[in-house]
Amino acid sequence: MKAGCSIVDKPEGGGGYHFPEWAYKTESSPGSRQIQLWHFILELLQKEEFRHVIAWQQGEYGEFVIKDPDEVARLWGRRKCKPQMNYDKLSRALRYYYNKRILHKTKGKRFTYKFNFNKLVMPNYPFINIRPNGVVPQSAPPVPTASSRFHFPPLDSHSPTEDAQPSRFSGGSLVPSNPEVLGDGGERKPDMPELEDGSSDWRRGVDLMGSRNAVGAGSVNHQKRKPDIMLPLFTRPGIYPDPHSPFAVSPLPGRGGVLNVPISPALSLTPTLFSYSPSPGLSPFTGSSCFSFNPEEMKHYLHSQACSVFNYHLSPRTFPRYPLMVPPLQCQMPLEEQPQFPIKLQPPPVGRKNRERLESAEEPPAPQVPPAPPRVKVEPAMDKEAEPEEPPVKGKDKSDREEGPSVADEEKGPVFARPAAPSWHPAPPPAAAAEEPPEQGESSGEKPPREAGGEAAAQEKREDALMPPKLRLKRRWNGDRQVDVPEERHNGRVHWTGALGTPHLGAGPAAAAAASDT
DNA sequence: AACGGAAATA
DNA sequence: TATTTCCGTT
Numbered sequence: 001m002k003a004g005c006s007i008v009d010k011p012e013g014g015g016g017y018h019f020p021e022w023a024y025k026t027e028s029s030p031g032s033r034q035i036q037l038w039h040f041i042l043e044l045l046q047k048e049e050f051r052h053v054i055a056w057q058q059g060e061y062g063e064f065v066i067k068d069p070d071e072v073a074r075l076w077g078r079r080k081c082k083p084q085m086n087y088d089k090l091s092r093a094l095r096y097y098y099n100k101r102i103l104h105k106t107k108g109k110r111f112t113y114k115f116n117f118n119k120l121v122m123p124n125y126p127f128i129n130i131r132p133n134g135v136v137p138q139s140a141p142p143v144p145t146a147s148s149r150f151h152f153p154p155l156d157s158h159s160p161t162e163d164a165q166p167s168r169f170s171g172g173s174l175v176p177s178n179p180e181v182l183g184d185g186g187e188r189k190p191d192m193p194e195l196e197d198g199s200s201d202w203r204r205g206v207d208l209m210g211s212r213n214a215v216g217a218g219s220v221n222h223q224k225r226k227p228d229i230m231l232p233l234f235t236r237p238g239i240y241p242d243p244h245s246p247f248a249v250s251p252l253p254g255r256g257g258v259l260n261v262p263i264s265p266a267l268s269l270t271p272t273l274f275s276y277s278p279s280p281g282l283s284p285f286t287g288s289s290c291f292s293f294n295p296e297e298m299k300h301y302l303h304s305q306a307c308s309v310f311n312y313h314l315s316p317r318t319f320p321r322y323p324l325m326v327p328p329l330q331c332q333m334p335l336e337e338q339p340q341f342p343i344k345l346q347p348p349p350v351g352r353k354n355r356e357r358l359e360s361a362e363e364p365p366a367p368q369v370p371p372a373p374p375r376v377k378v379e380p381a382m383d384k385e386a387e388p389e390e391p392p393v394k395g396k397d398k399s400d401r402e403e404g405p406s407v408a409d410e411e412k413g414p415v416f417a418r419p420a421a422p423s424w425h426p427a428p429p430p431a432a433a434a435e436e437p438p439e440q441g442e443s444s445g446e447k448p449p450r451e452a453g454g455e456a457a458a459q460e461k462r463e464d465a466l467m468p469p470k471l472r473l474k475r476r477w478n479g480d481r482q483v484d485v486p487e488e489r490h491n492g493r494v495h496w497t498g499a500l501g502t503p504h505l506g507a508g509p510a511a512a513a514a515a516s517d518t
Numbered sequence: 519a520a521c522g523g524a525a526a527t528a
Numbered sequence: 529t530a531t532t533t534c535c536g537t538t
Binding site for chain 1: 519520521522528
Binding site for chain 3: 034036037080082084085088089090092093096
């Protein structure tokens with residue numbers, strides 16, 4: 001179906017790196033290899049080339065600003081082969097993340113969202129080691145450098161989630177000692193049975209961290225077979241040769257180091273839960289030989305993380321459980337060489353609307369040749385302009401940015417090759433900065449100048465508390481069709497979805513509920 | 519602009 | 529399942 005969208009991965013040796021396989025998988029759906037929007041966003045955030053389009057916002061951890069919504073949408077659309085993508089749609093997708101707690105909106109700031117890194121545990125990142133100097137790439141979010149200092153051992157093939165079992169405080173240990181199959185590319189997806197309950201999430205998190213740490217620190221822990229080596233050794237044979245990078249393509253100039261992959265600290269924030277590790281013997285930082293700590297940062301970091309952990313209902317599912325590997329990209333079109341017509345008309349969305357219209361207009365919905373789509377929005381094939389999605393070649397187009405990749409372009413170079421400014425510092429991108437004079441801290445009047453972490457956490461908590469039951473239910477990882485009773489909306493209106501009409505199966509939650517399948 | 523429901527899609 | 533598409537509200 002997606003003719004022009006075939007694709008594969010980006011061979012470029014440089015510009016693009018792929019996220020580890022797990023990143024392309026839906027935690028819940030193993031088979032899904034489609035990149036997720038948030039991964040994509042992260043990806044863009046990592047690249048300097050896109051700094052003018054989207055960038056980390058200074059001041060808040062994980063907060064980013066979409067400077068050019070249309071562009072981001074375009075890029076996303078390209079990636080997903082959805083030429084009709086636009087910011088409106090993209091933003092809808094982002095909004096879905098609210099309930100998933102992957103993201104939330106920074107109120108008052110246009111096009112500004114914030115990652116809830118608490119939920120984004122990216123095993124691979126831990127490997128990332130920021131430059132010794134502790135320089136944080138500019139494209140890095142204002143995150144405590146401390147995070148970058150963590151050096152976690154590679155996770156095993158088993159998912160962190162799983163792996164976190166053992167030490168729940170005293171709790172039952174369901175830990176089925178999953179024999180993690182190491183060589184496994186992460187195909188297995190042992191689902192946790194019921195532990196999914198959000199209530200224990202934080203514990204899991206803790207455990208998770210604990211285990212990881214343990215590994216690093218060489219402490220307790222179960223079947224940790226992997227030495228603490230760093231590195232994604234999980235490369236699958238035949239894929240990318242560069243096992244040294246969490247990414248498919250090693251951004252490293254020389255494969256020398258292990259992972260200097262400059263990555264945005266945000267990612268490394270992962271260790272979030274860390275802060276929580278009550279485990280006595282497990283000190284997160286014990287084994288980190290590669291970094292230096294900045295007590296203050298650490299403190300700040302830990303504090304915020306801790307709070308967050310407490311206040312968030314972390315969903316285990318959010319924890320990727322796949323080892324790093326090079327994944328096959330999905331719809332990555334080689335742009336440049338792609339068809340002359342970068343954009344293909346997408347068959348008119350035969351959505352309900354269209355259908356209706358069509359029907360009204362005509363009648364027979366031929367299951368194939370969509371007649372004249374009533375409202376096809378044809379996206380003009382962009383000129384040759386092919387954006388540098390991940391153009392293997394680069395080093396020129398971005399010249400417009402002040403970044404001036406004078407160094408080895410990110411080619412293989414670290415995407416963050418140019419650690420221009422410490423993120424947390426005053427280096428607000430021109431555009432963004434311009435809009436937001438008051439540095440960080442949602443000056444937008446929603447957050448008092450407080451500790452970012454604590455505040456944030458508190459805020460989150462509040463939100464949580466205020467969250468209507470419905471949402472909470474929904475938040476049960478939308479997957480659980482637990483909602484059997486028509487949920488009412490806010491205190492006001494009640495929409496009996498079911499009553500509205502024929503609930504199409506498989507449709508929304510309501511339908512699901514109705515169906516109450518599985 | 520941002521939100522979120524509903525339905526559709528892959 | 530994760531968006532994509534539409535769209536009415538706020």
